[in-house]
Amino acid sequence: MATITFITPSGESRTVEHADGSLMEAAVQNGVEGIDADCGGVCSCATCHVHVDPEWTDRVGPPGPAEQALLELQDGANERSRLACQVKINEALGGLIVRVAPR
């Protein structure tokens, strides 16, 4: 479990306490704007695209091959992009800040 802050495309900051599961699940359960998660978390739809704040990229880690294949052609993707469904929350991510990518 960890505390995660999501910053939405409209600039709203949403902090989720005791977040568990994946980043996507934490966002959906707390109604974070811009995280649609149409495919339910299998890394197929890219509607949970976030940018990880620079100081957290090492701890969050890079995308896997399938996620990278999806992100390569995603509008607004950069070296800090992750799909929230593929990031598992653990205690080392306590305090993480991610920005929901605009679509």
Next chain:
Amino acid sequence: MTDLPDPFRAHRQKSGVLVCPFQGEPIPMILGYKELRRAAKDWETFSNDAPFRVPIPSEETVRSVRQLPIETDPPDHTEYRAITEPFFKRPLLPDVIARIQELVGRMVERALERDQIEVLSEFSLPLQAKALTILLDVPESEADIWVEWGVRVFSVGDAKADGTYLERYLAQRLDAAAASPGADFFSVLTQAEFRGRKLTREEQMGFANLAFAGGRHTVIHTVSTIIDYIAGHPEALGFLRADAKRIVPAVEEFVRIASPLTHIGRVCSKGGEVLGQQVPPGGRVALCWASANHDETIFEDPDSVKLDRMPNPHIGFGSGIHSCMGAAHARLLLRTLLATLCEKVGRIEPLDVQRHIEKEATYTRITGYDRLVAHFARRA
């Protein structure tokens, strides 16, 4: 139904392309996952601004209107899509979810009460039609009319399925909605505006035509695939029951493995070379979803069904700006179906399974069903 031969593997691995003639037009089929997604994103090179020619084979003989929003490019496409996209998000609403659950429960109960059913005509087709009435917010009795049209609402080369009855029906419903608008899909079309004016009747027909054609045999095929798989894999329901979270990835895997739409067309207005193949100006390429969804560089053991496959970056609902607008509806229906089968059904016995063979000049794909008879046994 698992481990079916992948008719595109050799060409995908060798050159990434397979040229196949359709209606006399040689069309290079893009087979690789990454190359396909790149082409689907590049709408300026691979255009949809081509009435009747986005589907392959072309559909000039089975409809008289340009399908909207799919047969347009931005900026028109962006504005057209925005008109009906909110309606296609209705499956996220609690009352729509509840109605789909009630419908699926009722259909599965009916199947359980029979000694045997022919799944296509007595389960998948009526389920698709009745679910569409919920999506479009029209009376369920309308489904009785739609079921009469058969699995394909129109079919190129089939004189009995030439699409005229669909267009006649749509015109009648749009007339009625214009005279007395409600909250249903047809009324939305008659009230909608595009750049400050009402949609023309031809545009309304174009939207409605796609709503009926796009999600018909695709949904029927995928529902039937699920039934056939469970019939052939009695352990599957127990696996899904053991963890309710497995329903979602299982549905995505069924969409990948079914890939009910083999391919779709794009027009190269300027022509050029595509994966070593020359395309003349105005010529077409095909985006082969069925091949890309089996690309071994993306999917491990791609021909096998893995109900908990994760990640699963399939493109069974398309890719890019034209991705399937009915995806939320299809996902709701299929997830509800699997959950209901887990709840009510002990096993499904296959009695007669006849696969459909899609035979083209340069490939043969086993896809869908011509007949699927099964016995549904109630869960103890």
